[in-house]
Amino acid sequence: VGTVHDMRFVFLDNDTKLLFATAYDGDWDAYIDDFATKIPNAMDLLFCNAEGWPGIRSPKVKDWIVEHQISADAWYVASPNLTVAETRRLERIGKALDEFLDKVSE
Amino acid sequence: MTTQTATANRSKQDSATEQKIQKIRDVFADAPQMAKTALENRVRDLASHMSESRSRMESAGRTGSRQGTVSELTLILPFAPDGARRLRALLQAQNGNFDDADKVGTVHDMRFVFLDDTKLLFATAYDGDWDAYIDDFATKIPDIMDIAFSAFEGWPGIHSPEVKDWIAKHQVTAEGWYVANPNLTVAETRRLGRVGKALDEFLDKVSE
Numbered sequence: 001v002g003t004v005h006d007m008r009f010v011f012l013d014n015d016t017k018l019l020f021a022t023a024y025d026g027d028w029d030a031y032i033d034d035f036a037t038k039i040p041n042a043m044d045l046l047f048c049n050a051e052g053w054p055g056i057r058s059p060k061v062k063d064w065i066v067e068h069q070i071s072a073d074a075w076y077v078a079s080p081n082l083t084v085a086e087t088r089r090l091e092r093i094g095k096a097l098d099e100f101l102d103k104v105s106e
Numbered sequence: 107m108t109t110q111t112a113t114a115n116r117s118k119q120d121s122a123t124e125q126k127i128q129k130i131r132d133v134f135a136d137a138p139q140m141a142k143t144a145l146e147n148r149v150r151d152l153a154s155h156m157s158e159s160r161s162r163m164e165s166a167g168r169t170g171s172r173q174g175t176v177s178e179l180t181l182i183l184p185f186a187p188d189g190a191r192r193l194r195a196l197l198q199a200q201n202g203n204f205d206d207a208d209k210v211g212t213v214h215d216m217r218f219v220f221l222d223d224t225k226l227l228f229a230t231a232y233d234g235d236w237d238a239y240i241d242d243f244a245t246k247i248p249d250i251m252d253i254a255f256s257a258f259e260g261w262p263g264i265h266s267p268e269v270k271d272w273i274a275k276h277q278v279t280a281e282g283w284y285v286a287n288p289n290l291t292v293a294e295t296r297r298l299g300r301v302g303k304a305l306d307e308f309l310d311k312v313s314e
Contacts, residue, residue, distance in 0.1 A: 009282030013296040050143035055140050072217040074197040084286045090298035093230040
């Protein structure tokens with residue numbers, strides 16, 4: 001999907017509920033659309049295990065998700081300006097720079 | 107002879123994969139049709155994940171899961187009487203400012219979610235081991251810990267020898283844990299941010 005920083009699946013209260021929590025880049029609507037278009041099968045496999053899941057292709061899927069979402073009252077991110085893509089780009093730059101400096105000092 | 111052995115090994119692997127696929131199908135036997143269709147589209151990928159020699163998920167130490175350097179900690183904490191009101195007031199006073207977390211230096215992200223005002227969900231992603239992480243909070247920001255966590259039933263105080271047992275008791279380990287950049291600590295990511303900026307400035311200078 002390319003915009004997901006992290007994601008956790010936690011089983012609660014003797015397997016009666018699931019806590020799903022994720023950190024992602026950008027806007028809610030675009031994020032859900034991304035999952036629906038890029039990994040629809042994985043979504044249906046995971047979420048069909050929750051009561052009332054309408055299916056990722058259903059027009060009701062966004063309402064269903066909103067209904068089960070709880071906004072955080074406080075939310076902290078160490079590097080708020082870095083998207084997943086930008087962080088990966090920086091990782092490659094760091095590696096290239098190290099190789100370059102090694103070469104120069106050879 | 108060698109070819110025969112290779113062929114025999116391959117067919118052994120194939121039948122092991124088939125067994126794994128059958129196992130997933132059995133678990134989903136009573137699932138909705140939508141899920142079964144999705145499963146058939148995904149079953150080969152799943153079987154190949156299952157036969158990877160090493161799981162990418164490890165333990166974060168005492169409790170919790172880890173991918174690479176990044177660990178997860180999830181707490182569900184019962185509020186003490188009036189605790190929800192106090193914690194909400196505190197978080198509002200912070201006004202989105204978390205200099206304290208910056209000070210700890212190993213926290214990737216952190217959320218506070220009120221559940222029916224009877225419980226708080228606290229979920230965080232951090233670098234390294236469970237014990238070291240809790241020690242960090244205790245030594246670097248003890249006051250903020252006591253202000254925030256005294257909102258909960260039974261909080262023993264950050265300096266109490268029982269504090270780790272109390273935290274571990276309320277922690278629920280994630281069964282699934284994904285991190286986009288499992289090799290990057292918070293510190294390394296910040297360093298790379300500076301490297302990227304310096305490189306951009308350098309390139310601007312060169313092309314002036």
